[in-house]
Amino acid sequence: MKSELIKLKINKKSSVGKDAEMIKNTFIRACKQLDASIFEPLIQEEQYFQDLDKYRFLQSLKDEFDSWKEKGFTKTTTIKGSCEGCHCGDKVYQFYTNKLTPAFAYITHKGNNEIEDVFMCNLSSGMRTANMGVLQNYDFWK
DSSP: OOOOOEEEOOOGGGSBHHHHHHHHHHHHHHHHHTOGGGTGGGSOTTOEETTEEHHHHHHHHHHHHHHHHTTTOOOOEEEEEEBOSTTTTOEEEEEEOTTSOEEEEEEEEEETTEEEEEEEOSSBGGGOOOOHHHHTTSOSOO
């Protein structure tokens, strides 16, 4: 399966200082509550995220959240981790379900007191889990 790097570009004029912190915190809150509408007011009409216009991006975020809601989850918990892939060592916000299942993770790149980029991390330190239901069918311990 091909791994895809998903990026979220932030409007430069709204991504500096206190505004940058607000954008990051609001995005994290939206991910924790599995509610894309929380982040929607911060996106300008002309902004593109993940090469998608505002509404397609919000739909993609909603689709991610809905996939977890369909499994019975209503919120996630954030745990800080690190990227073990293309941005090795960078800080990652990892989101887990209440069953300690890793759901998704995002990196927020900062430079000069501004958010430069936000994107999904497919190789965060917390995503290294094995499904014991699948592994029990193999003879690792026999």
